[in-house]
Amino acid sequence: MALITNAFLFGLGVLLPLTFGPITHADLSFATFFPLWEPKPATSRPTQVLSVSPLLLAIPGFLAPSEIDHLLSLGEPLFSRSTTGTKGQISSGRTSSSCFLPANDTIVRRVKERAADVLGGIQYDGLEALQLVRYTENQRVNLHYDWYKNRLPLDRKDRPYNRIASFFVYLQTDCEGGETWFPNVTIPVADIERVKGTWDVGESLNVGSDGAGVKIKLKAGSGLFWVNMQDGAGDRRTLHAGLPVERGVKVGMNIWVKMLVT
Ligand SMILES: O=C(O)CCC(=O)C(=O)O
Ligand SMILES: [Fe+2]
Incomplete structure (x- = not known):
């Protein structure tokens, strides 16, 4: 049959x-x-390299519109003021609201599988829970690293780990401002122009105002991926910020990639 x-x-x-x-x-x-x-990948458009070192990729259409709606409504009742560090402190450097999404949701599971597909052959020890971050007017996250310098977080088995790589996916970008800024990532203006000419994932992709660094805001559904650590050491070039939202609302999703530290 x-x-x-x-x-x-x-x-x-x-x-x-x-x-x-x-x-x-x-x-x-x-x-x-x-x-x-629904197929596993939401897109048939290719991932695009923005920077080789540190590795920074743009992933068009990482999430389908129906998945964005689902994740947003899943997160809606869970948002609270964002915190920083392993001790979860309120900080004036991170003024957004955020929430972790439950792992036992079909779409959450599918999105994590998709992230794992992007990671391909990289060595890692699982993904943190998906985290939504919401910024309203004037909210931001100041310059920071996603990797920890000391006081490492512990996994469920109490083993210390660090964040070897990060995904930041844009779920809602109905805002002015709110770009993700990497001051230490250099992409020549000519390359930016070429990238802009070949794809439509970017609402905004610019070199920093002083000529150094790059400011990025991709269309809803598209995401960034970058590698935070090399040979066990944090890469300072991955310093980044979520610039203040000037008007409107921005929602993004962090998917942090774990590596146990032995
Ligand atoms: O909002 C952004 O553009 C970046 C967010 C971020 O880096 C974080 O939440 O760790
Ligand atoms: Fe970050």
């Missing part, structure tokens, strides 16, 4: 495009014919 069903579905997949004329590779997915089935 399964064989017959599969043969039928395969036939449909092959015949429909033939019947309706040219169809692109991206359209040829199972989801085209069975829209309730």
